[in-house]
Amino acid sequence: MSIVLHPTYFPTIASAAVIVQHPVVWEVFDNYQKQTYRNRCYICNDLGKHMLSISIQHVGGSQGKQSYREVKIDNSFPWQRQHWRTLATAYRTSPFFEFYEDDLAPLYQQEFTYLMEFNLATAAFICDCLQIKTPSSKTTTYETSPVENSDGRFLASIKKKPPFEQEPYIQVFGDRHGFVKNSSVLDLLFNEGPNALSYLKAFNTDFLNG
Secondary structure, eight states: EEEEEOOOOBBBBHHHHEEEEEEEOEESSBBSSSSSSSSSSEEEEEEEEEEOOBBBOOOOOTOOOOOOOOOOBBBTTTTHHHHHHHHHHHHHTSSSSHHHHHHHHHGGGGGSSSSHHHHHHHHHHHHHHTTTOOOOOESOOOOOSSSSEEEOOGGBSOOOOOOOOOOEEEEEEEEHHHOOOBBHHHHHHHHHTTTTHHHHHSSSOOGOOO
């Protein structure tokens, strides 16, 4: 059975594990919601857990809602340059940042109009790095409770924290702050490199059944 997921900004490790282990269908017919991973991700730097947030243009029409597909990025603010500098500073000393740097940089040099478009591009980048096929299936309508697929859309919520155990790996600043769980999969990739795929394959995704 396929898992329905929201496209998010460089998915969390839990979401990446789902992408690795299960067929995925991207949810493209929902309304945009705040306080989710749609426009933010968390990395680890010298201060601990750090949020990267994408500025978006005002959301809300006459009914106070807007389709996620129509949400535009606010490119009047140089968020790409800021995010790239933050990532480079945080992970320059990690074992594999330089290995992926040249392929990652274009995502922060090309201007994207729509948030969903950019998020799907970040998912494609991750899949390429993991050497797996990028999910291409998308929903054709919005279902409150998917009938033919399993619902993994809760993984986009920052407030909902699915219960799972996560095997620690060595993080750049782990000696200062301890292990930071379920950060962006970029953190895993920069620290573990080619081992990231086997790590995600071994990740327990039983939280999908809860």
